[in-house]
Each structure stands twice: as C-alpha cells, then as structure tokens.
Amino acid sequence: MRLVQGGPMLVEGxxxxxxxxxxxxxxxxxxxxxxxCRRSRAYPFCDTSHRRRERPPG
Numbered sequence: 001m002r003l004v005q006g007g008p009m010l011v012e013g014x015x016x017x018x019x020x021x022x023x024x025x026x027x028x029x030x031x032x033x034x035x036x037c038r039r040s041r042a043y044p045f046c047d048t049s050h051r052r053r054e055r056p057p058g
Contacts, residue, residue, distance in 0.1 A: 008046035
C-alpha cells in the first residue's frame with residue numbers, strides 16, 4: 001500500500017472494499033487507486049476528482 005500525497009491510496013489488487021452501507025466494491029486490477037478525498041464519482045475508487053480543486057499550500 002502507498003499513500004499519494006494529495007491523492008489516492010494505491011493498493012495491490014485484486015481488492016474488495018466493504019462500504020459503510022455494507023455493500024462490497026471489487027476490482028480485479030493489479031494496482032487499485034482508492035479515493036481518500038471522497039470527491040470521486042466512482043467512490044471508493046479514484047477518478048482523479050482530487051485534481052479539479054486546488055489545495056492550500058502546506
């Protein structure tokens with residue numbers, strides 16, 4: 001697992017993610033980008049929505 005600063009969490013796949021509502025999201029990819037900003041329309045998977053908004057420096 002690797003956390004990208006200002007971006008997603010990269011996890012070696014395949015993965016299963018259990019969501020708050022109890023449903024399961026699956027990906028068979030060999031590397032999966034999990035959203036950490038919750039802006040993704042494909043949540044829990046990253047769709048690069050974090051790039052659309054600038055973060056304050058720091």
